[in-house]
Structure formats: C-alpha cells, structure tokens
Amino acid sequence: MTEIFILFGLLFLFMFLGIPIAFSLGITSVIVAIYYEIPLLLLFQNMVSGINNFTFLAVPFFILAAQIMTDGEISDKIMKFASVIVGKIRGGTAMVNVTSSMFFGGVSGSSVADVSSIGSMLIPAMKKQGYDKDYSVAVTVTSSTQGVIIPPSQNMIYYAIAAGGISISELFLAGFLPGIMLGIALMIVTYLLAVKRKYPKGRGYTLKESLHIIKEASLGILTAVIIIGGIIFGIFTATESAAVAAVYALLITTFIYKNMTFKKIKKILYSSSKTLGMIVAIIATSSAFGYVMAYLRIPTMVSNFFLTISENPIVITLLIILLLLVLGMFMDMGVLILLLTPILLPVATMAGIDPIHFGVIMVLTLGIGLCTPPVGTSLFVGCAIAGLPIEKSIKALLPFYLVMVLVVLLVTFIPSIALWIPSLAN
Amino acid sequence: SSSEETGNTSDEGNSDQGEKAETVVLRLAENQPDNNPVTIAMYEFADLVEEKTNGEVKIEVYANGQLGEETANIDQVQAGALDMARVNSVPVAQIVDEIGVFTTPFIFADQEHKYRVLDGEIGEEVLAKFEDHGMVSFGYLEAGTRNFYTTDKPIESVEDMKGLRIRVQPSDISVKMVQLLGAVPTPMDYGEVFTALQTGVIDGAENDFVSYYTSGHFEAAPHYTLNGHLSPPALVIMNKQTWDGLSEEHQLAIKESAAIAIEAQRESMNEMQEEFRKEVEEAGSVIYEVDVEEFQEAINPIFDEMPQYEELIERIRALQ
Amino acid sequence: MINKKLDQMTTVLNWFLGIILTLMLLITFIQVVLRYVFNSPLIWADEVTLVMLTWYGYIIIAILVKEGKHISLEFLYSRFNQMTKKGLDLLRNILILGFAILMVYFGSEMVINTQGRHLPASHLPRSLLYFPLIISGLLISFYTINHVITLLFPRTGREAGDRR
Ligand code: NA
Ligand code: NA
Numbered sequence: 001m002t003e004i005f006i007l008f009g010l011l012f013l014f015m016f017l018g019i020p021i022a023f024s025l026g027i028t029s030v031i032v033a034i035y036y037e038i039p040l041l042l043l044f045q046n047m048v049s050g051i052n053n054f055t056f057l058a059v060p061f062f063i064l065a066a067q068i069m070t071d072g073e074i075s076d077k078i079m080k081f082a083s084v085i086v087g088k089i090r091g092g093t094a095m096v097n098v099t100s101s102m103f104f105g106g107v108s109g110s111s112v113a114d115v116s117s118i119g120s121m122l123i124p125a126m127k128k129q130g131y132d133k134d135y136s137v138a139v140t141v142t143s144s145t146q147g148v149i150i151p152p153s154q155n156m157i158y159y160a161i162a163a164g165g166i167s168i169s170e171l172f173l174a175g176f177l178p179g180i181m182l183g184i185a186l187m188i189v190t191y192l193l194a195v196k197r198k199y200p201k202g203r204g205y206t207l208k209e210s211l212h213i214i215k216e217a218s219l220g221i222l223t224a225v226i227i228i229g230g231i232i233f234g235i236f237t238a239t240e241s242a243a244v245a246a247v248y249a250l251l252i253t254t255f256i257y258k259n260m261t262f263k264k265i266k267k268i269l270y271s272s273s274k275t276l277g278m279i280v281a282i283i284a285t286s287s288a289f290g291y292v293m294a295y296l297r298i299p300t301m302v303s304n305f306f307l308t309i310s311e312n313p314i315v316i317t318l319l320i321i322l323l324l325l326v327l328g329m330f331m332d333m334g335v336l337i338l339l340l341t342p343i344l345l346p347v348a349t350m351a352g353i354d355p356i357h358f359g360v361i362m363v364l365t366l367g368i369g370l371c372t373p374p375v376g377t378s379l380f381v382g383c384a385i386a387g388l389p390i391e392k393s394i395k396a397l398l399p400f401y402l403v404m405v406l407v408v409l410l411v412t413f414i415p416s417i418a419l420w421i422p423s424l425a426n
Numbered sequence: 427s428s429s430e431e432t433g434n435t436s437d438e439g440n441s442d443q444g445e446k447a448e449t450v451v452l453r454l455a456e457n458q459p460d461n462n463p464v465t466i467a468m469y470e471f472a473d474l475v476e477e478k479t480n481g482e483v484k485i486e487v488y489a490n491g492q493l494g495e496e497t498a499n500i501d502q503v504q505a506g507a508l509d510m511a512r513v514n515s516v517p518v519a520q521i522v523d524e525i526g527v528f529t530t531p532f533i534f535a536d537q538e539h540k541y542r543v544l545d546g547e548i549g550e551e552v553l554a555k556f557e558d559h560g561m562v563s564f565g566y567l568e569a570g571t572r573n574f575y576t577t578d579k580p581i582e583s584v585e586d587m588k589g590l591r592i593r594v595q596p597s598d599i600s601v602k603m604v605q606l607l608g609a610v611p612t613p614m615d616y617g618e619v620f621t622a623l624q625t626g627v628i629d630g631a632e633n634d635f636v637s638y639y640t641s642g643h644f645e646a647a648p649h650y651t652l653n654g655h656l657s658p659p660a661l662v663i664m665n666k667q668t669w670d671g672l673s674e675e676h677q678l679a680i681k682e683s684a685a686i687a688i689e690a691q692r693e694s695m696n697e698m699q700e701e702f703r704k705e706v707e708e709a710g711s712v713i714y715e716v717d718v719e720e721f722q723e724a725i726n727p728i729f730d731e732m733p734q735y736e737e738l739i740e741r742i743r744a745l746q
Numbered sequence: 747m748i749n750k751k752l753d754q755m756t757t758v759l760n761w762f763l764g765i766i767l768t769l770m771l772l773i774t775f776i777q778v779v780l781r782y783v784f785n786s787p788l789i790w791a792d793e794v795t796l797v798m799l800t801w802y803g804y805i806i807i808a809i810l811v812k813e814g815k816h817i818s819l820e821f822l823y824s825r826f827n828q829m830t831k832k833g834l835d836l837l838r839n840i841l842i843l844g845f846a847i848l849m850v851y852f853g854s855e856m857v858i859n860t861q862g863r864h865l866p867a868s869h870l871p872r873s874l875l876y877f878p879l880i881i882s883g884l885l886i887s888f889y890t891i892n893h894v895i896t897l898l899f900p901r902t903g904r905e906a907g908d909r910r
C-alpha cells in the first residue's frame with residue numbers, strides 16, 4: 001500500500017503546486033521509477049506507444065470535426081431545429097437548450113464545446129426571456145454532458161485506450177441509449193421546474209419557416225446519422241467515422257452553408273491543435289504513469305482492497321460509483337478515465353460487469369463531475385458565460401444532480417440499456 | 427535487470443539454511459490473459475525456476491499486456507529495460523531474420539514435423555542467432571495453427587476467397603499470401619476486428635481456434651476453414667546481458683524449467699485447441715475441411731521473394 | 747532577440763502541424779473510400795498516419811509548454827501571493843526542463859536501439875517513432891530555459907512563462 005501513497009501523494013503534490021497535470025504525471029512516474037528501480041527507458045518508451053495507438057487516432061479527427069461545426073455555425077442551425085421541435089412547450093428555450101445538446105452531442109464528443117457554443121447563445125437568450133440565471137446555467141451545463149455519452153465521444157475513446165482491446169465501435173453504440181435516456185430525464189426536470197417557476201413558452205413557427213429550418217439543419221444533423229449509420233452498416237470503423245465526419249463537416253460548411261474560408265480553416269486547425277495538445281500530453285505521460293502502476297501491481301492491490309470491504313458485487317459496484325462521483329468533483333474527466341480504468345476495470349470485472357457496460361457507467365458517472373465544483377469544466381464555462389458566481393449555481397443544480405445519479409443507477413443495474421444496441425449490430 | 431533483497435521469498439522453503447542469498451528478480455511480460463495456456467505455462471515456468479534455484483531466481487509474470495504490447499516488449503528486452511518476454515515469432519522475425527522461416531505459409535507438413543524441426547538442429551541454430559541481437563531464447567512454444575474464418579460466405583476452395591476483405595496482421599508475408607489467394611488483405615487494429623466483422627467492414631480474418639473463441643470472433647464469423655496456412659511458434663526471449671549476468675547454475679535451472687514448461691504448454695495448448703473447436707461448433711460455427719494442397723500451390727510464388735530462406739526451407743522439407 | 751527567434755520557429759512549427767493534421771485526415775478518409783468503393787485498401791495507411799500522429803503530438807506538447815497552456819489545477823496556485831507564485835513558476839519550469847532532458851536522453855537511446863528495424867507494413871524505420879521524443883525534448887528545453895531566464899531577469903516587461 002505504501003506504493004499507492006507515494007505515487008498518488010507525489011502526483012497530487014505536484015498538481016496542487018500548479019505543475020501542469022501532464023508533467024505532474026510524468027515527473028511523478030520518473031521519481032517513483034527511480035525509487036523502485038524501474039528502468040526509466042520503459043517510461044519513455046511507453047510515452048511513445050501511448051500516442052502511437054490506433055484507438056487514439058480518432059481523437060484529433062473528432063476535435064477537428066467539433067471545431068469545424070462550431071466555427072462553421074452548424075450549432076446555430078441545430079439550435080433552430082430544436083426550437084421547431086420543442087420551442088412551443090412551457091420553458092421552451094430551456095427545452096431547446098437540452099434538445100440542442102442532444103443533437104450537438106451526436107456530432108461532437110465534447111461537453112465544453114457544447115456549453116461554449118450553444119450555451120453562449122442560449123444563456124443570454126434565456127436571461128432576456130426572464131429565466132433565472134442559476135436555472136439557465138444548470139440546464140445548459142447538465143445537458144452538455146450528453147455529449148460525452150452520446151456517440152461520438154472522446155472520453156469513450158480514452159476509456160478504450162486505457163482498457164485496451166475494447167472496440168470503440170461497440171462502446172459508441174453502447175452509449176447511445178443511456179445518452180438519450182439522460183437527455184429525456186433532464187428534459188423532465190427542466191420542464192417540471194419551468195412549470196413551477198412559471199417560465200414562458202417559446203415562439204412558434206409557421207410551417208414554411210419550420211420547413212426551411214429543418215432543411216437548413218438537416219445537413220448538419222446528418223453528421224450524426226453518418227457517424228452512427230456508417231458504423232452500424234459497416235462502411236467504416238469508429239476511428240474512420242471521425243475522419244469522415246470532419247471531411248463531411250468541412251464540405252457542407254464550405255460548399256453548402258458557404259461560410260468557410262481559408263482564414264477560418266487556418267484558425268480551426270490552430271485551435272484544434274491547442275485542444276489536442278493538452279490531451280496528447282496527458283495521454284503520453286499517463287501511459288508512463290500507468291506502466292509504473294502496473295509494474296508496482298497497484299491494480300491488484302486495489303482489487304484486493306475492495307474485496308476486503310465487501311464481496312457483494314452490488315456493494316462493490318456502488319462503491320466504485322461513489323468513488324467516481326467524489327473524484328469527479330476534483331479532477332478532469334479525461335485524466336480520471338486514463339488513470340482509473342486500469343485500476344477499476346479489474347474490480348468491475350470481478351463484480352461481474354461487462355467491460356463495455358463499465359465504460360458507459362464510468363463515463364456517465366464522471367460526466368456528473370463536469371457540472372460540480374470545485375473542478376467542473378462545463379460548470380466553469382457555463383457560469384462564466386452567465387456571469388454567475390459558481391456557489392450561486394448549486395441550489396438550482398441539485399435536482400439535476402439527483403436525476404443524473406438516478407440515470408447512472410438505472411444504467412448500472414439494467415445492463416441492457418447499454419448493451420442492447422451493440423447486440424443489435426449483428 | 428534488477429536485483430533486490432526480498433524478505434518474503436527466502437522465508438518459506440529454506441529458512442533452515444540460514445544464509446540470506448540475494449534474490450534475482452526477473453520480470454517477464456506476457457500479453458495474453460491469465461487463462462491462456464501460454465500464460466499458464468509462464469506461471470509454471472516461474473514456479474519451476476524458483477523451485478530449482480531454491481528461490482534465488484524469481485520470475486515475476488506480468489500477464490494481460492500490463493507491460494505493453496508485443497513489439498514494445500521486444501524493444502524493451504533488446505534494450506535491457508525488461509528482462510524477459512513471451513512473444514510470437516512473427517514480430518521477432520523483424521530482428522532475427524532467420525526465425526522468419528518458421529512464419530512462412532505451410533512450412534510445416536504437420537505438428538509432428540513442426541516439433542521435429544523446432545526441437546532439432548534447425549531450431550537450435552535459429553535460437554543461437556538471437557545472441558547476435560542482444561537476446562537469448564530457450565525453445566519454442568505452441569501458438570496454434572492459423573486458419574481463415576468468414577462472416578457470410580464460407581471458404582471451401584481458393585476460388586471462394588476471391589475479393590473477400592480479410593483482416594491480416596500487417597506483415598509482408600500475411601499480406602502477400604492473402605493477395606495470392608485472390609482476397610483483399612485489409613489492415614485493421616485487432617481491437618476493431620470483432621465489430622468490423624459484425625458490421626461487415628471486413629468479410630473475414632484468420633487465427634487459431636483459441637483466439638477465434640476467446641476473441642468472440644466466432645459469433646460474428648461462423649465459417650471456419652481448416653486450411654492451416656501459418657503455424658508460427660512463440661518463444662520466451664531474454665536480454666543477453668541479463669542472461670550473462672546469471673550464474674551457470676541459474677542458467678541451467680532456467681533452461682531446464684523452460685524445457686519442462688514448453689513440453690506441458692504444447693500439450694495443454696493442443697488440448698485447448700480441441701476444446702475450443704468443440705465450443706465453437708456447439709455455438710453454431712461450421713468447420714470446413716478443404717484441399718490444403720490447392721491453397722499451398724496458390725501461395726507457392728511467395729517463396730520466390732524469400733531467397734534468403736531457400737537453404738533452410740530445403741532442410742526443413744527434408745525432415746518431412 | 748531569443749524570444750523573436752523562438753517565436754519564428756514556433757510559427758514554422760505551427761504550419762508544419764497544420765499540414766500533418768490535414769494529411770492524417772486525408773489519408774484516413776481516402777482509406778475508407780479505397781476500401782469501401784474500390785475494395786483495395788492501402789496496407790501502409792494506418793501505420794503512416796500513426797507515425798504522423800506521434801510527430802504531431804510531441805511537437806504540439808512542446809508548443810503548449812511555450813505558451814503555458816497545458817491543463818493545470820489553479821485553485822491553490824491562484825491563492826498564493828506574488829512571491830510564492832514566482833517561486834512556483836521557477837520550480838515548474840525547472841522540473842519540466844529536467845523531464846525534457848530525460849526525453850532527449852531516452853529518446854536517443856530508443857533511436858539507437860531500433861536501428862535497422864522497420865515498421866511491418868510501411869517499412870519506415872522504426873526509429874521514426876522515437877525521434878519526436880528527442881525533438882520535443884529539445885524544444886521544451888529551449889522554451890523552459892527561456893522562461894527561467896525571463897523569470898530571473900524580467901527586463902523585457904513581458905512575463906514569459908506566465909500562464910496565459
Ligand atoms: Na458525442
Ligand atoms: Na445545453
């Protein structure tokens with residue numbers, strides 16, 4: 001157990017001192033490797049094989065696709081489309097917010113991209129219509145987590161990388177229903193609160209307007225159809241679907257929406273690089289860190305520790321979920337997936353959970369962490385857009401947290417919610 | 427290599443000896459999960475070595491690819507950062523060219539012939555070549571015989587392979603072989619193969635019964651053809667410097683243990699092939715016997731591109 | 747002067763990255779078309795794309811060090827006073843520099859170790875996978891040394907190595 005304390009103690013020390021997470025992982029690995037006489041060469045070789053990984057190849061393409069869709073104003077069109085569908089319900093704009101995120105989630109794998117593109121338009125709009133700030137933030141931020149569970153999802157890819165030997169395609173398909181379920185659950189809370197707080201209905205559209213909007217948006221939404229359909233019908237693999245999505249988004253924004261310029265493309269490539277760089281660094285050094293963990297047999301220690309608490313699979317599963325919820329409050333989702341998967345997957349397997357199913361549970365649970373203080377990236381962005389202090393958003397968020405936890409439990413204890421669609425693909 | 431004092435190992439068997447010998451700990455990477463016969467053999471190997479050296483040499487097996495994938499393990503062993511690894515001969519052939527001959531199609535007439543070659547002079551000669559590349563190895567493990575399997579259309583003759591997209595390992599031999607059979611060699615990450623079979627991105631792949639079963643590929647591709655194109659053995663490789671640093675007694679103990687473990691592994695691997703053949707048949711897979719010679723003939727031109735193996739191949743064939 | 751040179755180099759690198767990313771995208775897309783439409787996939791495509799990804803990844807890691815844009819936890823850091831912050835900035839750059847030197851050292855060792863070995867499908871030298879470690883390590887060393895110098899002798903008024 002000393003190994004665990006040294007390894008994670010150093011890691012947290014460096015992170016809290018403000019050393020970038022990627023380098024905290026790397027430097028901790030080096031120090032621990034020297035202490036336990038693990039050849040350093042292994043760490044650096046693993047830093048390379050961590051990136052030189054076919055599964056990871058999808059990530060740059062999805063980031064690129066999401067950036068093209070944001071800068072190419074596909075998210076605008078998705079939003080209008082959502083308002084045609086749900087805009088006339090009470091709390092219409094809030095419902096549009098959740099629905100847009102469902103569609104946006106189907107084309108991008110990032111919740112932060114969702115908050116910053118859809119939230120930056122809808123939060124001000126909701127404010128103007130008399131919605132309370134905290135409610136607007138809560139709706140925007142929680143609904144953005146659909147993006148990490150509805151395929152495609154970068155975080156699912158991190159899970160596949162960390163778990164090893166897992167099909168991303170299968171994982172993607174497994175996230176589909178839980179993602180939609182999360183969306184519907186959030187819509188119910190959104191609606192009930194809107195009725196209670198007497199928020200306005202949205203505007204209606206004439207048939208002609210509606211048709212125009214649907215036509216405009218359909219090409220953007222088709223991206224989601226292409227990704228899922230392409231995988232199901234065997235046209236391409238999940239990694240390739242990312243490349244196809246990016247090329248498709250580029251083509252429609254350039255030739256049909258006609259709002260892509262060379263200058264914009266340059267900007268897209270540049271900002272995608274920045275996002276990607278942070279992830280690549282963490283993937284690289286967390287591979288070294290993972291190697292140190294494996295070498296010191298930490299996953300076995302943790303499994304044994306769980307077994308000393310209880311041998312009941314349900315208790316173990318609940319403990320894992322609790323652990324993920326707590327850690328998710330403090331740390332970045334991607335990092336946690338990369339670090340915890342090698343440790344927790346063996347425990348989950350022991351408790352009889354299918355690795356694909358566990359991936360969905362993990363991503364769904366850590367998604368809640370995106371909306372919680374003290375470290376919640378989506379919450380930060382949402383509050384910044386609304387100009388709301390983080391502590392003032394909590395009260396409105398509570399009912400949403402509750403529903404999200406409920407969805408996690410449902411998906412956990414009814415495995416077929418996740419595993420049904422992958423089983424259909426045959 | 428890493429030498430360290432470990433109190434817990436010397437306590438058990440030989441507490442009466444009083445002297446506290448320094449324990450040599452060797453780390454061995456294995457990429458298969460715990461229940462695979464190869465992995466079981468590695469644990470047995472480790473136990474035997476510990477027993478024979480009175481706990482002075484301790485091999486720690488890291489199974490399930492915990493220490494990285496196969497090619498990376500080979501890099502590490504060569505560099506001396508990892509002591510030992512259990513690997514297949516296909517990736518090793520990129521370093522030790524001679525072992526490539528065992529990875530050519532239809533090189534062994536049957537299993538008896540295979541063991542005769544591997545355990546005889548030729549096998550020894552090839553093992554000796556490892557030293558030129560900073561490694562040593564102790565004999566050949568059974569890694570099964572690879573066959574083609576497909577999703578919809580069974581392969582009952584070479585003709586049936588025409589135009590099928592078959593996933594292969596990205597090696598020249600596999601690619602060329604599938605091309606010569608008229609199919610389309612399709613590169614794909616192993617983790618994606620199951621879904622790619624299910625969805626139809628590819629029409630088939632190739633592997634032995636054990637992998638066919640454990641990967642679940644039999645569910646998506648139920649037509650399994652007994653054409654037996656490849657039968658590349660596996661090996662335990664070790665860094666040469668680490669090996670040279672061991673006492674002669676310890677070296678002997680490792681060699682003897684390896685021999686025993688290999689013997690047992692071949693038997694259990696062959697049993698497991700049979701067992702999983704039954705499993706997949708019960709699960710609904712159909713197994714096709716084919717005219718192997720037809721496949722052999724179609725593939726024969728591949729040997730024109732491997733003049734370096736000409737002499738070895740002749741000697742191997744002479745042992746039939 | 748040094749700052750200007752480093753900036754120029756970074757601009758060139760950014761162009762290089764844009765080109766690699768575009769090429770990776772095109773190769774993967776074309777692979778789908780070749781396999782699905784023409785039933786003749788490229789054997790080397792995945793391997794070459796992965797080599798590109800490795801180069802891309804390691805160079806962008808270095809550039810983000812220059813710009814101080816790697817993700818870090820700031821809630822504790824942001825509560826310290828100016829002096830402590832400066833001390834931590836110094837510590838951060840020195841630790842990263844140390845790590846970068848190890849990247850160069852072990853990257854070189856891997857390049858030497860893999861001499862004469864090739865990737866199975868594309869036959870590219872295997873050492874191409876480990877070169878980025880050296881290049882990235884060197885770049886990070888330049889950038890962090892420059893940051894340390896600016897932290898110790900803040901002449902220009904521009905706080906390099908500061909966040910954002
Ligand atoms: Na998504
Ligand atoms: Na939203």
